[in-house]
Amino acid sequence: MTSSHTSRPRADLIVCPRCDAAFALELPDDGQRAKCQRCGTVLISPRRKAGAQIIALSLSITVLIIAAGVFPFLSVHVVGASNSVSVLETALAFSEGPLVFLTLAMASLIFFIPLLRVLLSIYVLVPIVADKPPARHARWAFRLSEALRPWSMAEIFAIGCAVALIKISALVEVSFGPAFWMFAVLVVLVVAQDSVICRWSVWNALSNDRKS
Amino acid sequence: MVGMERIEQRQKILTARQMGLVACSRCQQVWEKDVSICGRCGHKLVSRDPQSLQRVWAYWLIGLMCYIPANIYPMLQTRTLFYTQQDTIVGGAIELIEYESYAVALVILFASVVIPISKFLAIAFLAISVQRPPSVSHHQRQMLYEVVEYIGRWSMIDIFVVAILSSLVQLKVLVSIYPGPASLFFALSVIFTMISAQAFDSRLIWDEAHGKDEGKAND
Ligand SMILES: [Zn+2]
Numbered sequence: 001m002t003s004s005h006t007s008r009p010r011a012d013l014i015v016c017p018r019c020d021a022a023f024a025l026e027l028p029d030d031g032q033r034a035k036c037q038r039c040g041t042v043l044i045s046p047r048r049k050a051g052a053q054i055i056a057l058s059l060s061i062t063v064l065i066i067a068a069g070v071f072p073f074l075s076v077h078v079v080g081a082s083n084s085v086s087v088l089e090t091a092l093a094f095s096e097g098p099l100v101f102l103t104l105a106m107a108s109l110i111f112f113i114p115l116l117r118v119l120l121s122i123y124v125l126v127p128i129v130a131d132k133p134p135a136r137h138a139r140w141a142f143r144l145s146e147a148l149r150p151w152s153m154a155e156i157f158a159i160g161c162a163v164a165l166i167k168i169s170a171l172v173e174v175s176f177g178p179a180f181w182m183f184a185v186l187v188v189l190v191v192a193q194d195s196v197i198c199r200w201s202v203w204n205a206l207s208n209d210r211k212s
Numbered sequence: 213m214v215g216m217e218r219i220e221q222r223q224k225i226l227t228a229r230q231m232g233l234v235a236c237s238r239c240q241q242v243w244e245k246d247v248s249i250c251g252r253c254g255h256k257l258v259s260r261d262p263q264s265l266q267r268v269w270a271y272w273l274i275g276l277m278c279y280i281p282a283n284i285y286p287m288l289q290t291r292t293l294f295y296t297q298q299d300t301i302v303g304g305a306i307e308l309i310e311y312e313s314y315a316v317a318l319v320i321l322f323a324s325v326v327i328p329i330s331k332f333l334a335i336a337f338l339a340i341s342v343q344r345p346p347s348v349s350h351h352q353r354q355m356l357y358e359v360v361e362y363i364g365r366w367s368m369i370d371i372f373v374v375a376i377l378s379s380l381v382q383l384k385v386l387v388s389i390y391p392g393p394a395s396l397f398f399a400l401s402v403i404f405t406m407i408s409a410q411a412f413d414s415r416l417i418w419d420e421a422h423g424k425d426e427g428k429a430n431d
């Protein structure tokens with residue numbers, strides 16, 4: 001094992017994570033994007049106000065996720081009988097026998113992982129935006145948040161809702177609870193937050209403290 | 213203008229590996245190739261992961277093995293006063309077509325049949341293509357990989373539909389919907405194919421370009 005501390009990183013280069021092509025690092029202008037010249041992957045897309053925007057989005061997402069998760073979300077009525085559920089309760093549908101695994105998986109995919117990701121990004125970005133040194137373990141936190149990205153499935157759950165609604169609307173009468181609209185807004189915000197963030201810029205901000 | 217520039221630059225593009233460097237696959241920091249742990253994020257540095265393909269195939273196989281029972285067992289069970297009905301994934305979609313809900317049937321068939329099967333084929337093709345370069349260009353294979361990575365998650369739709377239906381439609385004796393065992397296998401299949409796609413090192417797609425054009429120098 002060679003020690004990583006004896007070696008300095010090549011901060012003058014940027015390497016495309018998709019195809020390994022190396023380029024001299026040139027920061028694009030604000031709002032512009034630098035793409036890999038070989039495969040076209042976006043490498044850097046800095047936006048001056050992105051940090052503050054992401055924090056604002058993340059805070060709204062945190063509130064909405066918790067509210068949308070717990071409050072009644074959908075309800076059904078047929079002559080004399082009715083039932084309503086929250087987003088978290090839908091995950092409990094799989095509570096029999098070996099399907100319990102699905103309850104855990106689903107609660108994570110649609111609730112806990114999206115929530116954890118926004119909390120991690122608030123934790124990482126607030127000190128950066130405030131021009132303070134990075135929070136303790138900020139790199140570890142951002143790395144975890146990035147690793148969890150494909151496993152955050154709130155937007156897929158939203159499409160699932162639409163499909164389910166059409167599927168049962170012939171069978172029973174469905175009405176929307178307050179959490180339904182919160183969830184709808186939530187999905188838009190989650191997608192927006194993910195498209196605003198420039199990963200390279202965040203990592204770059206996280207590495208600057210090494211010099212001090 | 214831009215096009216000309218690109219062609220000119222493309223000729224002198226070097227990879228990190230050819231320059232004796234390695235980029236962290238998590239945070240993109242560039243290091244000399246003898247560094248083994250990324251000093252910025254702590255991720256293990258590998259120029260090309262030799263085990264990448266083995267892991268791709270292992271998870272691919274588990275995913276495929278889960279996909280078979282996912283289609284055999286019922287996904288949904290509907291109990292009413294008069295009857296109990298069990299639906300497999302495809303059976304449920306066919307029933308929707310009979311009720312003339314074409315759009316929903318299409319979404320279900322697309323998410324649960326077309327996406328998973330094309331995903332198995334696409335990952336297999338990519339993994340094989342790395343060892344036996346086909347006529348499909350690097351750009352097309354790169355795009356295929358991005359599509360697989362992006363769209364694979366969407367197969368989860370059917371699981372969410374089953375969850376919403378079976379938690380919502382619990383109206384005592386009138387009508388109740390329950391998830392079937394296929395839901396577990398289907399979810400596992402989606403999860404394992406996602407892991408399989410993530411295990412694929414897309415830098416391998418571009419490697420033989422240099423292998424062919426410039427020889428395997430600077431390895
Ligand atoms: Zn590239």
Ligand SMILES: [Zn+2]
Binds near residue numbers: 239240250252254255
């Ligand atoms: Zn790193």
